[in-house]
Amino acid sequence: MASSGSQTKTRGNHSGHFVQPANPNVATMPEDVLYHLSLSTSTHDLPAMFGDVKFVCVGGSPTRMEAFAKYMAKELGLDHPGAEYPNICAGTDRYAMFKVGPVLSVSHGIGIPSTSVMLHEVIKLLYHARCSDVTVIRIGTSGGIGLEPGSVVVTQQAVDASFSPMFEQMVLGKRVVQRTDLDQELAKELMQCATDLPEFPTVLAKTMCTSDFYEGQGRLDGALCSYTEKDKQDYLRAAHAAGIRNIEMESSVLAAMCSACGIPVAVVCVTLLNRLDGDQVSSPHDVLVKYQQRPQRLVSHFIKKSLSTVW
Amino acid sequence: MASSGSQTKTRGNHSGHFVQPANPNVATMPEDVLYHLSLSTSTHDLPAMFGDVKFVCVGGSPTRMEAFAKYMAKELGLDHPGAEYPNICAGTDRYAMFKVGPVLSVSHGIGIPSTSVMLHEVIKLLYHARCSDVTVIRIGTSGGIGLEPGSVVVTQQAVDASFSPMFEQMVLGKRVVQRTDLDQELAKELMQCATDLPEFPTVLAKTMCTSDFYEGQGRLDGALCSYTEKDKQDYLRAAHAAGIRNIEMESSVLAAMCSACGIPVAVVCVTLLNRLDGDQVSSPHDVLVKYQQRPQRLVSHFIKKSLSTVW
Numbered sequence A, B: 001m002a003s004s005g006s007q008t009k010t011r012g013n014h015s016g017h018f019v020q021p022a023n024p025n026v027a028t029m030p031e032d033v034l035y036h037l038s039l040s041t042s043t044h045d046l047p048a049m050f051g052d053v054k055f056v057c058v059g060g061s062p063t064r065m066e067a068f069a070k071y072m073a074k075e076l077g078l079d080h081p082g083a084e085y086p087n088i089c090a091g092t093d094r095y096a097m098f099k100v101g102p103v104l105s106v107s108h109g110i111g112i113p114s115t116s117v118m119l120h121e122v123i124k125l126l127y128h129a130r131c132s133d134v135t136v137i138r139i140g141t142s143g144g145i146g147l148e149p150g151s152v153v154v155t156q157q158a159v160d161a162s163f164s165p166m167f168e169q170m171v172l173g174k175r176v177v178q179r180t181d182l183d184q185e186l187a188k189e190l191m192q193c194a195t196d197l198p199e200f201p202t203v204l205a206k207t208m209c210t211s212d213f214y215e216g217q218g219r220l221d222g223a224l225c226s227y228t229e230k231d232k233q234d235y236l237r238a239a240h241a242a243g244i245r246n247i248e249m250e251s252s253v254l255a256a257m258c259s260a261c262g263i264p265v266a267v268v269c270v271t272l273l274n275r276l277d278g279d280q281v282s283s284p285h286d287v288l289v290k291y292q293q294r295p296q297r298l299v300s301h302f303i304k305k306s307l308s309t310v311w
Helices: A004-013 A024-028 A046-050 A062-075 A112-128 A184-195 A229-241 A251-260 A285-309 B004-013 B024-028 B046-050 B062-075 B112-128 B184-195 B229-241 B251-260 B285-309
Strands: A055-059 A097-100 A103-107 A135-144 A152-159 A166-171 A174-179 A202-209 A244-248 A265-274 B055-059 B097-100 B103-107 B135-144 B152-159 B166-171 B174-179 B202-209 B244-248 B265-274
Touching: A046 A112, A055 A062, A055 A112, A055 A285, A062 A097, A062 A103, A062 A285, A103 A112, A112 A251, A112 B112, A135 A251, A135 A285, A152 A184, A152 A244, A152 A251, A152 A285, A166 A251, A174 A251, A184 A202, A184 A265, A184 A285, A202 A251, A229 A244, A244 A265, A251 A265, A265 A285, B046 B112, B055 B062, B055 B112, B055 B285, B062 B097, B062 B103, B062 B285, B103 B112, B112 B251, B135 B251, B135 B285, B152 B184, B152 B244, B152 B251, B152 B285, B166 B251, B174 B251, B184 B202, B184 B265, B184 B285, B202 B251, B229 B244, B244 B265, B251 B265, B265 B285
Parallel strands: A055 A103, A055 A135, A135 A265, A152 A202, A202 A244, B055 B103, B055 B135, B135 B265, B152 B202, B202 B244
Antiparallel strands: A097 A103, A135 A244, A152 A265, A166 A174, B097 B103, B135 B244, B152 B265, B166 B174
């Protein structure tokens, strides 16, 4: 496994770091059916379809990831009349995938398991397609802690519900723990890009990744709740004191899996509410839509800057 | 919390067991925004929209849950010309929901976190709508262990990756463990219905619920794999010896959350492959589609029988 530093160097130097799964079996499989993407090495020419991918942007909602693909097409000057960006995974409704030049935009649904299925298959796709120097960025939504709603958080480190930089998984019935480090150089570059976009605040901070939106994030408004308002406030304030500024449900598995395969990864989420003030996501629809465009704006700016200077 | 026996009695006797969240806060909220369903108590007349719901059928794929709604409309004689069953959650792409008479058909995406978000909001929806005598049934897909592909498994008990009937969750940063019992009477009734449908095999068995489709289920074909073919076979054979006949990713949270709210719940999944023979889901599309109709067939038969005899 490459260290974070060497990954960054590889990325910056454009030196042909090919995507490689952390599983030797994949190289010897006569066929690889990427079942949840409705793609296969025997029915699709993956190198021709995906060989030039350099940025894989992922987010929960298929509609949002389609909107991001269209936005990137415009930003990269690829939205000429008649240009279409159809859903490449149209054969399934599990995930949606769109490609615009070097940018792949993929939905991952809600939560770690849904994200891990997509990541397993997308990493294998990138390998089969012989992609090199790929960066993965999540553009998502989150709950903020002590931030003005609409603030963007670039994740410095993904932590679990106990505030530890760990991702725990069951493998063959045994607990396996992996670290959840993100690419520090990439996070720094994203923060530099943020200074060019002063119209919304962006901070670098820890992100807490949970497996439930209600009890798992200390909400009082779920179908189940076994604690008091004070317990909740104590928990969120302890998270804030530990340097956590937002809560979402996917960052740790992205960090763990991409790191294990030597792929630089970043997480950029907007906060839809300040959890110290409440639990419900009740801002008007148009305000939420505007907020959700902010990570797209920042990541688009980063991609354009990377393409013009590095690649 | 009602015992499994009393739940069943309530269901059978049609005695007005109203859905009640395990959270007293819900009753006192001036508004409840069911954010991921794009519904709210202040913008939707939930009792008028959902008050007559008796069966909530859930499954991963939105398309499959729409197909199930159409199939139920036909089976219940509600598919008169011009009848439409639009997606009630059209304001979001997180989940899809369809209603056909007393049957609600809802998608839950992949995995426990995605399913728990939907369940929190659907249980609150059923409460706000003043629904009574509701049964929840998951109709899903799974990997089989030692069964002919296409076999249907009615879950007797959901177990975790260590084969224990437990669902572990982090609440305010602490591990909380809940039991994963399903309604035994309901499972028995479903098995009785299965004897009327001899065209496919149905078994009553334990179901293993995991948080990952690849390493979490002992697959050798993911982007990551840290064990051998022998390790995998040992694990799957140990699962088989423990009475497990299929593996999926949602049953334990359904069991835990519905039980906590006193709602009878069942899990009915078809097996798409026999994991002792391989890892890839590579059967032809039309075969997989045919398999996926089997749980729908069985649950439709159960619902029709229930409506004609009990309700």
